[in-house]
Amino acid sequence: AQSVSQHNHHVILSEAASLELGCNYSYGGTVNLFWYVQYPGQHLQLLLKYFSGDPLVKGIKGFEAEFIKSKFSFNLRKPSVQWSDTAEYFCAVNSGGYQKVTFGTGTKLQVIP
């Protein structure tokens, strides 16, 4: 069965600091990779996705993620965080052609002004 590991459960950063959230998955076949975000009081929404092609993908609000197949990793990055980036971030994996998605346990990011 697939599993997704997020290494940081709670991250606190000051505004303008750089962000990198780690994500590793266990499935060795073809996968689709995602980062979802849940802002306070809002529903879970897609931040960015990787299906194939360029392993460096860009999402909304200046976020990007890099797929490293040899490391089974899909780390999320942002060069300079803002207070509005305070949210919970979930890494997720899908394989098999249907909509069964396996989520990591989430990382709560708190950005201090």
Place this chain on the structure above:
Amino acid sequence: KAGVTQTPRYLIKTRGQQVTLSCSPISGHRSVSWYQQTPGQGLQFLFEYFSETQRNKGNFPGRFSGRQFSNSRSEMNVSTLELGDSALYLCASSREGATGELFFGEGSRLTVL
């Protein structure tokens, strides 16, 4: 266009009762998935429906069931409620082919006393 709508948003039940939750997907989305979100377990996949057929099922007991109607609306039912069923139940819809790209509702928060 309208997002995913879940009803009710909040409900309180007692052990042994049963509950039915409803989800209306985004117009044109034929796939509906259900997830259970708890602080300890994160997001756990329950099941996915497409064209009124269950395509995938997670590792939950038979007390958890669902169905999908011809208009793609979906319901999930939990019978013989247990305290551990207290959670946020999320519904997500998706377009055919966009595997893993989910659009979530705001969830139904179930409290079992």
